[in-house]
Amino acid sequence: MKNIQILSGIALIALGFTSCKDEKQENAKKTIDSYVAYVDSVKNVKADDLKADWKDVEAEYDRRAENAQMALADIKDNAAETEKINESKIKYEEFKNEMAVVLAPPVTPKQKLRNALFGEGKIGDDMSFSWVNAQNIHSVYQQFVHTVENNKDSYSREDWDEIKLMYEALDSRKNTVEKEGLTSEDNRKIAGLKLKFAPMYTLNRMGAKSEENKAAKK
Structure with a gap:
């Protein structure tokens, strides 16, 4: 009986670790999805409408990009998430180039x-x-x-x-x-x-x- 209780305790601890691990992985995926969604939302705004707030947009992007990159470490098989991040990076860089034209001072x-x-x-x-x-x-x-x-x-x-x-x-x-x-x-x-x-x-x-x-x- 005592052995059964010990085994049950070990099982519960293992289940707890698994549960925590799963939760950590899910949170990591949510962080990455949030980063992807942010890039998509920025791209859906006209470049002219973002001129005044572009510094804030860049700061928020940098924060989310860093968090998404760190979140990859919490996902065991992260090939799909890595691809998501890379695709969003490309999208953002393309949009950033568009913004560079909009933000450039007028040519005298x-x-x-x-x-x-x-x-x-x-x-x-x-x-x-x-x-x-x-x-x-x-x-x-x-x-x-x-x-x-x-x-x-x-x-x-x-x-x-x-x-x-x-x-x-x-x-x-x-x-x-x-x-x-x-x-x-x-x-x-x-x-x-x-x-x-x-x-x-x-x-x-x-x-x-x-x-x-x-x-x-x-």
């Missing part, structure tokens, strides 16, 4: 001009030309001069002033690059582009100013 006319002259985002407010080197400086001049040539009739006086500022900054960078291995062939080609740019700038800048004066008189 000056920045649009710089993007056209040098490439998207190459020159910002810091006016850094450190990315220009002996290997690419000829192509940089080439893009700059050809872009100006193709659009010279549409530039305002302010545009030409900005173009001159950028041109002088590029020339300053060239002085540095010449000491870093600029080939004589590229130097010759750049000289040809500079000869094309100088009169084009002078004539068109004067023309733009003249047009603005006429418009002002009217």
Whole structure:
């Protein structure tokens, strides 16, 4: 009888451990499901409507993602739950990229001009030309001069002033690059582009100013 009671006690303890284990696993699954549901709910909101609260959304996402990842340890066979988490991560990253476009500051006319002259985002407010080197400086001049040539009739006086500022900054960078291995062939080609740019700038800048004066008189 005593042995039966002992065995019964052991069985109850084992059942208790099993029950606790099952409960822990169920809670872990709920945590993961909550994370998945959060990502789905965020994706169902228009990006424009989340602009004001985006920092809070990101903070909540990070909290839930961390909890979901930790919950995997409490699930014995967690392949399905791991896949759920990975799928939601991909969904969130895709939506985050959409938000990056919405949250990006508007591109000013000056920045649009710089993007056209040098490439998207190459020159910002810091006016850094450190990315220009002996290997690419000829192509940089080439893009700059050809872009100006193709659009010279549409530039305002302010545009030409900005173009001159950028041109002088590029020339300053060239002085540095010449000491870093600029080939004589590229130097010759750049000289040809500079000869094309100088009169084009002078004539068109004067023309733009003249047009603005006429418009002002009217």
